[in-house]
Amino acid sequence: MQLFQYAVINGILFGLFFGLIGIGLNLLFGVMRLVNLAHGDLIVLGGYLAYSLSTIAHINPLWAIPLSIPLALVLGFLLYQVTVPRLKRAADTETASLIVFFGVSQVLEAAATMMYGANQVTLPSLGGPIDLFGQLYPSSVVLSAGLSIPALGVLYAYLYKTRLGLSTRAVMADEHEAIASGVRVRFVATTAFMIGIAFAAIAGTLSVYMLGGINPTTGSALTVTAFTVIIIGSLGNPLGTAVGGLLVGLASSLTQAYATEWTGMVPYVLLLLVVLLKPSGLFGGKVRRA
């Protein structure tokens, strides 16, 4: 029973993090129909920023979170201007974006290798283990998961409590109708793109703790996990992404505890089941129209 409790709590902690890594990707896809294959590499970029702050500047790596947000917003703006308008003019935006962002992914991976080498990099623990319901969890994991909650909350508030969020949801629901209603789609898309990259940067700092370390190729696996999460939860639905993350986290953790050899497969079995049984994702039928 103790192991079950540990696995469930651990699954929730990791699930919150998985939700965070998926949310930025979902925002980009929901608003612009862009398949951002560089999402995981952008997360890793955030991780390397935290690593640099810790090893070069000798300051707490968590400062990377507030520092990375403005940097990510600027990077997001520049990346948007360079890529998205051209992609939107392509006959098949999704396919074109897949290829372009694959290129971006490779460039980021190569740049990270040149700058940091191929070895895994890690960060020192943020403190001793934390007692949750009588069992000890790494403080960095608890803190990382804890920070994911307000981050997801901020995005929820943006989408559902602000005018710009309303416009964003309008574009997610139907871009043409949004244009007809006077929504400034390009402004909405630029903002969503920047926010998506900012969320990747936040997740990046936490990823070094959650994954035990990062290396230049960690991004590819994170991209796949992020896609898994958003497809399970349903595309374009932030709440679905959070739930998708929790499901993947719980499935992984419980499998580790009770069917260890299946650990690598279960999240993808879950993905296949969702795609086959409910192709719109678990929350696909509950997407609110703007």
Next chain:
Amino acid sequence: MNDFAKRTSIGLVASSMAFAGLAALSTGSAMGASPKSSSNTISVGTLYASTGSFATSSLPEYAGLQFWAKSVNAHGGMYVAPLKKKEKVKIVAYNDQSDPATATTLYNQLLTQNHVNVMVADFGSVLTAPAITIAKDQKQLLFDVTGSGTSFFSNGANPYVVLTSLPVSAVWPKPVAKLLESLKTKRVAILYCQNDFDQAQATAIQGFLKQKGITPVYFQGVPTTQSDYSTLVQSIKATNPDAVLELGYPNNDIAFLNELKATGTHFKFVLTPFLGQLPTLFSQDVGASTVANTYTYAVPPTLVINKVNLGLGLTAFVHHFAPGKASTVNFLDVAGYNAGLAVQAAFAHATSMSQLGIRAGITAVNGKLQTLEGTFKVDKTGEQVGELLPVAQAVPHGNGYVLKIVYPATPSQKTMVNATPIYPAPTK
């Protein structure tokens, strides 16, 4: 929206698969490729991984091989018996970026496009596996540096594969089992990664223990890509083990040890394979206090072998390979260099320039060749049987630790033992 979501969900699954395909294609790009070998050089084809999960180990191995080629060429080349003269060595290398599928293509490319004289495999069993198949199918001599998966050597005599650095992985844990027996441990937990290298070790040690009437209290495999060990550590802890063997690649070992540190989990005995091969990396990524008292396999430079009849002894190698930076030299640097020495010995005693003629050179020196890794001896399957690994423990020393040999693999290694095991490991 629902139709759209349905279409795009399926589309994205396809996209993800396309991503994997694109990734595989992209890693196929050649780096450092050379044209066909010229008549005045002996071309040695190899692969290395500059990125990916095996880069940590592959790059030093490649550096060791390059150092060998540079050393040989500085002396006018290596002696090639069938030609009765020295020839310069040329390394033809491609970057497989830790991807076995890419490695398959590139190993083939080394043979069909570059027409290399012999091949040296990339690091480890995962990236060596494609080369084993190609070597057998195309009757091409392969110097397998560290691919010690038991399955590579389980199909009878094979003259085309020569394991240069390590015994097959199933042999590795034998001294560990004996050490556990001597420590009177009864409850052993084994967590392994699902690849040839680790799985063979796990199965072997399970067998050794069963012979002593001990059934592991925990015996589970995880994907080699595993990075989250939190629930796994708790599962192991629940079995109340006397000893824990975590059998993985460097990233697995590091993640596992970091999980122990982060959760304050203490086991009486912990063994990880790669601490002995990459001690500097472990100090940096895990920290000396966590590494202290853990066990590993002892390899050079922890094992100091200076009595050699080919190439440099260990001390001289360290001095020349990394002048002034002795602590940065690791086993994989040595392994790459040692593979070069095996190639050198093969050509020096080859009976012809055919693949079997070059292999005959290995037969000629088999059991007689002494290198910085010890006695070089392979059996008819190509399996290395001369270089068995003792067990070492990271003994606290000042603010760090030193690896001390605590249990020998052979009676002749008893003189190398320089510490007694600290068991149970003290609580940190």
